[in-house]
Amino acid sequence: MDEAEKIYKAIFKNEIPPLVKQRFLKASEELFSDYSKKNIEEYKRALSKISDLEALEFAARRKSRIPLLIIKFRLMVYMAETVPENSRFFINRKDKKFTGKLSVLWIGMKAVWKYIKGLFLLRML
Amino acid sequence: MYEIVIVGSGVSGTSAALHFSDKGIKPCIIDVGLNPYMEPRINENFYMYREKKDCFDIMVGEQWEGLYNLMRLDNAIPAKLTSPAMRFVIDRSHEFNPVKQNNFSLIQSFSRGGLANAWGAGLYRYNDRDLESFPIKASDLSFFYDRLSNEIGISGENDDLTSYFGKDNSLQRPLQHSENASRLYKNYMRKKERLNRKGIFVGHPRLGVLSEKKNGRKPCDYRNLEFWKPNLPYIYTPSLTLERLIKEKKVLYKNNLLVKSWQRKNSYLVLKAESIENRNTVYIKCKKLVLAAGAVNSAKIALASRQDYQTKLSLLDNHAVQLPFVLPGRIGARLETDAFGLTQLNLIYDSRYFNTLFQGSILEVTSPARAEFFKEFPFSASENISLIRLVLPSLLVMQLFLPVSRKDSASFHLNRNGEIVIRGKKKKINDELIKDLVKILRMLGGYTAPFLVVKAENGHGIHYGGTLPMTDSPSREYTCSRCGELYGEPGVYVVDGSLFPVIPAKNSSFTIMANAMRIADHISSLKG
Numbered sequence: 001m002d003e004a005e006k007i008y009k010a011i012f013k014n015e016i017p018p019l020v021k022q023r024f025l026k027a028s029e030e031l032f033s034d035y036s037k038k039n040i041e042e043y044k045r046a047l048s049k050i051s052d053l054e055a056l057e058f059a060a061r062r063k064s065r066i067p068l069l070i071i072k073f074r075l076m077v078y079m080a081e082t083v084p085e086n087s088r089f090f091i092n093r094k095d096k097k098f099t100g101k102l103s104v105l106w107i108g109m110k111a112v113w114k115y116i117k118g119l120f121l122l123r124m125l
Numbered sequence: 126m127y128e129i130v131i132v133g134s135g136v137s138g139t140s141a142a143l144h145f146s147d148k149g150i151k152p153c154i155i156d157v158g159l160n161p162y163m164e165p166r167i168n169e170n171f172y173m174y175r176e177k178k179d180c181f182d183i184m185v186g187e188q189w190e191g192l193y194n195l196m197r198l199d200n201a202i203p204a205k206l207t208s209p210a211m212r213f214v215i216d217r218s219h220e221f222n223p224v225k226q227n228n229f230s231l232i233q234s235f236s237r238g239g240l241a242n243a244w245g246a247g248l249y250r251y252n253d254r255d256l257e258s259f260p261i262k263a264s265d266l267s268f269f270y271d272r273l274s275n276e277i278g279i280s281g282e283n284d285d286l287t288s289y290f291g292k293d294n295s296l297q298r299p300l301q302h303s304e305n306a307s308r309l310y311k312n313y314m315r316k317k318e319r320l321n322r323k324g325i326f327v328g329h330p331r332l333g334v335l336s337e338k339k340n341g342r343k344p345c346d347y348r349n350l351e352f353w354k355p356n357l358p359y360i361y362t363p364s365l366t367l368e369r370l371i372k373e374k375k376v377l378y379k380n381n382l383l384v385k386s387w388q389r390k391n392s393y394l395v396l397k398a399e400s401i402e403n404r405n406t407v408y409i410k411c412k413k414l415v416l417a418a419g420a421v422n423s424a425k426i427a428l429a430s431r432q433d434y435q436t437k438l439s440l441l442d443n444h445a446v447q448l449p450f451v452l453p454g455r456i457g458a459r460l461e462t463d464a465f466g467l468t469q470l471n472l473i474y475d476s477r478y479f480n481t482l483f484q485g486s487i488l489e490v491t492s493p494a495r496a497e498f499f500k501e502f503p504f505s506a507s508e509n510i511s512l513i514r515l516v517l518p519s520l521l522v523m524q525l526f527l528p529v530s531r532k533d534s535a536s537f538h539l540n541r542n543g544e545i546v547i548r549g550k551k552k553k554i555n556d557e558l559i560k561d562l563v564k565i566l567r568m569l570g571g572y573t574a575p576f577l578v579v580k581a582e583n584g585h586g587i588h589y590g591g592t593l594p595m596t597d598s599p600s601r602e603y604t605c606s607r608c609g610e611l612y613g614e615p616g617v618y619v620v621d622g623s624l625f626p627v628i629p630a631k632n633s634s635f636t637i638m639a640n641a642m643r644i645a646d647h648i649s650s651l652k653g
Contacts, residue, residue, distance in 0.1 A: 011506040023181065027189060031196065058505035073506050074195050078496040082181040090495040091172065092460050092514045100457015100515045107511055111504040118505075 003028070003047055007076045010053040017083050024079045028072065035068050042125075043068035050121050058111075059118025066125075126393060127153040127377075129648065130411040132384045132426065134158060135239025137621035138417030139363035139370075140638040143276065144269070144645035146375035154367075155409065157221060157235035157401055158380030161213045161355045171349040172462035183209065183353050184494050194497065200230055200582060204493040205243045205352045213355070214243045221383055221401070222422060222545065229440075229535050229549030230584040233421060237380065238364030240419075240587060241634065245467050246333035246360050247486065248279055248635040250291030254482070255629040255636075258530075260597040260607040261643070263291070269639035269646075271295070277361040278339040279331050285321075286328035289473050289482070289631075297336045299329040300345055303464035303489050305452055305521050310470060312570040324475035325565055330468040330486065331635075333361035347463040352492040382407060386430040387414055387617070394616060413616045413648060417641065420622040421537070421545065424592035427603060427611065428539040438603055439534035441591035441628045443526040444552050445581040448559070449490075449501075450566045450573035455519030466492030472523065474565065479558060484631045485525045490517060523566065526586060527554070528630040534591055535583065549583040588633045590625035609644035620644045 001009070004024045008016035016024075035043075046069050050056045057073050060066040080086050092100070129145060129152040131138045138154060145152045165183045167174050174180070185191035186209030193207040206215055218233040234240040250270050253263045270291065280297040281290075302310060313320060313327040320326070335344045335358075345359040356364070370376040382398040389395075396409040416423035424438050472485035490498070495513050502509040502516075535549040559575045566573055595605040599612040609618040620641035622633060 011510060013507060019179065019181075023185075027192070031189060031192070054505050054507055071195065074496075074500055075192070077499045077506075077510070078185060078192060078195060078494070081494055081496045082175075082184050083179055084176050087172075087176050089510055090513055091462070092458070092518055095457070095459045096515070097454075097457040101453075103511060104456055104515055107504060107508045111508060114505045114508075 003072070004076070006047060006053055007072055008080065010057070011073065011076055012080065012086070012089060017085060019083055020076075020079050020086075023082075024076055027075055027079065031075075032068065032071070039068050042066055043072070046125060049125060052117065052121060055114045055118035056121045056125070057118070058114055059122045062115065063119075063122065065122060127409065127411040129153070129413045129415060130155055130396060130409060131415040131417050132156075132396075133239065133416070133418035133422070133621070134237055134363065134367055134378070135234070135417065135419060135621070136241050136363050136634050136638050137641040138415070139238070139366050140273065140641040141415055141417060141620050141645040142370055142376045143366055144272075144642040145649060146370055147272070148646070148649040150649055151375060151377065152415070153377040153379060153409075153411070155382050155384055155396065155398060156237065156378065156380050157383050158237040158378075159213045159216055159235055160237055161210060163210050164356065165210055165354050167348075167350060167354060169348065170462055171353060172460070185209070186212070188212075191494065202232060202585065203243070203587075204497050206232070208352050210353055210355050211243050214240065222425065223543065224545050224547060225540070226547040226584075227549065228551060228583055229547045230582040231421060231547060232584065232587050233419065235383070238362045238367065241362050242355060242364065244362070244634065245486070247468060247632040248277065248331050248333050249484070249632050250293070251629065251631065251636045252289065252291060255631060258627045259625070260595055261640070265643060266636065266639040269642040270635065272642065273635065273638055276366060277333045278335045278342070280334055280336040281331035282329040284328040285317075285326045286471055286473055289326070289484075290331055290471075293331070296331070297339070300332065300334060300336050300465050301347065303461050303469055303491075304458075305455060305461075305464075305489065305519065306469035306487065308452055308455070309487065309521070309569050309571065312568075316568060320565075320568060324477060325568075326473040326475070327470055327569070330471045332468060334465075334467070335359040345465060347465055349462060349464075349466050349491055351466045384418065384426055386426055388430070413618065415645070415648070416617065416619045416623070417621050420589035420592045423619055423621055423623045424537070424603070425539060425545055427593060429543075431602075434539055434541050436603065437536045437538045438592045439531055440537045440547060440589065441529045441531070441534045441625065442584055443529055443586035443588040443628050443630060444554070444583070445586040446525050446527070446554055446559070447579040447581065448523045448525070448562055448566070448573055449520055449577055449579075450523065450571035451516060451519045452521070452570055453519065453572055457515050458518040460518045461491065464489045464491045466490075469521070472565070474561070476561070479555070481528055482630060483525055483527065483558075485523045485562075488522045488524060490520050490522060521571065523562065525562065526588065526630045526632070529628045531591065531627065537592070547584075552583065554578070554580055588622070588628050590622035590628050590633065593619050593623040594626040595624040596626065608647040618644055618648060
């Protein structure tokens with residue numbers, strides 16, 4: 001898997017639509033050339049060594065580490081939102097007030113575990 | 126030789142031109158006047174459209190315009206200005222007016238119609254309390270407010286906020302509330318007496334957004350296109366008036382010209398402008414000059430005309446804070462895709478403790494890209510995406526403007542190379558005020574916390590003023606008379622926000638417009 005596929009999978013748990021991949025790679029090439037060699041190497045190391053990129057990015061964001069990984073996650077969200085098949089990820093089309101509230105509680109609890117895992121992965125890197 | 130030349134086509138320039146044309150005078154408007162580069166062809170609700178069509182061109186753009194805030198996390202601009210179709214509003218501004226700034230982030234426009242092309246269209250009258258430090262009274266403006274109200278078509282209601290926003294007998298009915306705003310307003314009405322005792326008042330916003338037909342313009346159709354498509358017929362922008370005046374041959378409009386300075390020649394003035402197409406210098410003669418290029422550019426032209434590279438002027442801007450809050454009962458609700466995506470309600474906090482008045486706008490968040498919110502949620506990526514889906518339907522944002530006086534102002538001067546230098550002061554937001562706001566929102570049924578407050582960059586209030594203030598008896602350079610005439614420069618008038626000696630915590634656009642008409646009225650009454 002390349003960087004686009006890995007990052008998309010980490011965020012959306014799905015295969016990346018080809019158009020999103022193409023745009024993500026083009027934006028990566030054009031927009032992030034001024035990152036330092038150290039930043040780029042750290043990012044590449046994270047991609048090649050860590051399988052749970054989502055947990056790693058979460059901890060990195062909280063600890064202000066691996067800036068290129070954090071910004072590429074954000075870039076992927078911008079790119080992903082533009083294609084019609086991804087609308088379901090961003091827009092709640094049906095009332096899910098009961099399950100929605102439960103989900104929000106569950107997200108809060110899950111976050112603790114993910115953060116601890118992310119901290120561990122950050123140390124491993 | 127022109128009788129009257131107006132520099133700039135934003136809110137003040139167009140309003141002055143409107144009054145001149147009412148008086149049978151045909152002014153010439155000199156403007157850079159950039160136009161939209163693209164107008165997306167969407168004729169349905171944006172949320173329906175994006176379920177069927179690829180929206181890369183509309184939301185991100187070939188020049189990556191939509192990623193502006195991704196690339197500048199520490200200096201994010203209002204999301205509406207990052208939309209590819211809105212790029213023209215701020216495009217090339219640092220090329221036309223290079224700025225070196227410290228602790229300030231100036232947003233400027235050289236588009237036809239100015240920054241108002243991307244405004245929230247909030248139009249509020251100043252009262253005598255707001256005008257305390259001004260050499261004019263609310264009664265001096267009331268005729269012009271009424272004339273503008275008739276021209277624009279303002280929706281709203283004479284409600285609990287009338288004593289703050291002024292009575293307006295020509296209001297169209299208010300826009301429909303979203304479900305979130307409707308709940309909030311019901312809570313306010315239930316607890317009204319208690320809230321009013323604490324100085325808290327909630328009501329309908331006054332918006333230059335049509336809820337009914339007017340002069341061939343269609344009313345708001347709740348399609349959520351406010352961020353993505355310029356020149357929507359139901360949102361008033363000065364370009365609408367400008368186009369009409371051009372069509373009716375009531376103004377002469379010369380665009381692609383950037384005014385640099387003026388020179389005095391006996392009984393007339395010679396403007397020096399640069400063509401933005403070929404950089405050639407153009408000279409324009411006039412009897413009276415009306416500066417309406419905005420608080421920064423009008424003052425820059427004044428400094429350049431005197432070749433003054435020493436004087437430091439004050440630059441005011443309302444500091445703005447945003448406080449997101451949720452209505453817990455709405456978490457997990459269906460996203461209301463046909464809610465009006467800008468201001469839903471206004472809140473006035475007339476605080477005895479702070480001895481001042483704060484105006485809050487309560488905004489729906491249906492307009493911006495969902496991706497704009499991704500970085501605001503604190504959890505892991507996939508969880509943040511779930512929160513975007515489940516929590517955003519319950520989210521509103523309160524945007525609060527804080528008053529600004531001259532002691533809080535930024536300073537600015539002109540360098541010999543034509544660059545302006547702005548130095549802002551760090552502003553501290555009173556923690557007690559934020560705590561009060563959290564309590565107020567709680568009483569209205571909203572939940573938030575002080576740490577969620579987002580403090581806008583200095584300069585991102587986009588209510589600029591104070592550079593060439595008007596006073597009762599001007600006695601020094603770079604001040605103006607109450608009729609807008611620049612001290613020591615007969616025939617040179619200022620009509621924009623530069624004139625405001627302070628900026629109260631209330632949107633200033635409507636007052637800038639009415640005041641521009643008041644000054645145009647004075648100019649048109651002069652003989653010769």
